[in-house]
Each structure stands twice: as C-alpha cells, then as structure tokens.
Amino acid sequence: MIPVDDPSLVRILGADGTLSPTPAAEPYLAAAEAVTDAELEQFYRDMLAVRAFDREATLLQRQGQLALWPPSLGQEAAQVGSARAARPQDHLFPSYREHVVCMVRGVDPVHIIRLMRGLTHGGWDPADPANGNMHIYTMVLGSQTLHATGYAMGLAFDGRSGTGDAERDQAVMVYYGDGASSQGDVHESMVFAASYRTPEVFFLQNNQWAISVPVATQSRAPLFQRGAGYGMPSIQIDGNDVIASYVVTKQALDEARAGLGPRAIEAVTYRMGAHTTSDDPTKYRTSDEEQAWTQRDPVVRLRTFLESRGASAAFFADAEAAAAAIAEDARTRTIALGGLPADMIFQHVYSEPHPLLEEQAAWLAEYERAFEGGQA
Structure with missing residues (x-):
C-alpha cells in the first residue's frame, strides 16, 4: 500500500478533515488559502452528486438496465479537484471512470449511461461546445494518452499555447490509472510529450488495484517517478484531498499552458468499489484494507472541513437533495431510453x-x- 502519510506527498487536508499540510505542500499553501468557501462548497456538491449518480448507475446495472458499470466510488476528490482546476478552453481526455469530470465539463451523465447500455459507441460529441472540450471515454487502456499527446502537439504547432495570453492559451489533461501506466502507449506518449514539450498534464489516479493486481506488483518505485524519468516535472498528491488535487493541478495546467512543457501528477487514492460490476474485489483484497481506506473517505473529509468553517445544515441538506435529484433523473431517463432494433x-x-x-x-x-x- 502507498504510504499516504508520507511527508513527500502533497496533502492539505488530513483524513480527519483538519488542516494538516505535509512539508511537500508548503509551495501550495498560499493557493490553498485562496480557495473560497463558495469553491469548497461547489467541490462538495460535485462529489456528492457523482456519488449518488454512481450508486444509482450501479443499481441500474444490477437490475439489467446496463451491460456494465465502472464505479468511481472513493475517487471523487482527485477527479473534482483536477476538473475544477481546468479552464474552459482546455481539453480533457478521460479513461472510463471519470464520471464527475464529465459532469463538471457539462456532459449530460445520461450520455455515459447510453454508452454503458450499448446504445452508442462514443457517448457524446466532443466537438459540441455543450460538452466542454471533454473527449470521449476510452475502453482500451492507455490509448487516450496517445490521443491527448497528439492533440497537445497540435496545439503547440498551431500556436494555441505558450503565447503569453493566459485567457486564450490552451492545455490538455489526460486521465489514466495505475494499471494503464504499465501500458506501452503511456510511455510512448510521454516520450513524445517530453520531446515536443507539449502543453499537457498527465493525471494518474493510482487507486491501488489494476483489477486484481496490486500496485506493489506493478511497480517497485512510486509511479509518479515514471514521468520524471522522461524529464517532466512530476509530483505525488493525496488523491483523497480535493484541495490538494485542485491547487496542484491548477499550477501544473498553468505551467503547461504557458509553454513550459508537460507535467505529471500521481493522485494516491483508492477504488472503494469493484473494478467494474463484473468484478468481485473480495477475491483479492481484505476487509481490513477497505476499512482503512474508508477512514480516508474524501467526501466525509471535506464535509468535516466545511463544518469547521461554518457551513450550515441547510447547505448540506440542499446538496444532498440536489444529488438525490440527479440520481433519480438518471434512473428515470435510463429506463426511458429503450433499446436498439x-x-x-x-x-x-x-x-x-x-x-x-x-x-x-x-x-x-x-x-x-x-x-x-x-x-x-
């Protein structure tokens, strides 16, 4: 298991929801202090909404409404923080578990449902402005890093990054997992990204398991060091700390957008659910491990912090009601989708x-x- 209390890990919020920054977080403290209550409350709403949607989608799959569902339970902070750090002009390339990233960028979550139901090969049109430059899910592990790097190379060739115009310069962020990090596509994309100094952030969600293969088997060294091996600044963060995810990703995207080349982030988190609904994690991991990570729940952590800052009971009730409405809407519209002839x-x-x-x-x-x- 990754030592989540390692002082070299960037963390702002401790597992108990109190401010307890690690030494590695020192360069980011000013940015963390600048995060407003309104932004924190939006992070919480995002996390609560996707957790409700994710649970509903899992139930829909169990009831035969979907062919498959990849749960994102436990990874909400890494995704929300990074997605909220991106600017509207940036392009985001997901794997297949970034449900809340899609939602933050404006993608209708039922488009994800349509994909998992087998009604479409792509889910949504990434060229539609309503979808916020969110590219489509990629079921082939790691291939999205090649797509992202190629797109980022195009941005550089076309002069759409590094011009000094902070409002117009663009960056690319690509999401992938610890299992995908062992794919050749990821390493090939890092070679080209480093060589061409692409305006790109590689965002690795290390959720500890590549289906049933633990991280310790996949790599003898921390995964973020792989990016450093290609010459790109790389950093490891507590992926269950939404503030750390936000401030570190924001700086990385700003630097990439400014023409300083690619960056790599490893978010240390945990897949609390199954790999997909066809998986049984009890076959390969222990209840003690799951309980240990439950104590680091990113949603509970942020709620505790918000309560300490005076967030009202009315706010939490409203956030819960909104999340429940999103889940109910997803169920209603899923059942109404029908099938294909x-x-x-x-x-x-x-x-x-x-x-x-x-x-x-x-x-x-x-x-x-x-x-x-x-x-x-």
Missing part, C-alpha cells in the same frame, strides 16, 4: 451490401415473425 447488428459491418449479411438479416426477420400472433 435487432437489425442494427447488420449495419455498418461492410461498406457495401454483403450477401451473407443479407441472408442472416432475412433469417432473423423470419425468426422474429414466427413469434407474432403466438405462432412460435
């Missing part, structure tokens, strides 16, 4: 009509007709 399976397989597919389609149509009027 069976003959869709034959479309777009070949560029031209194919006799074998036509034969199969005709057989299926005849088979379905046999059920009409109680004939079968």
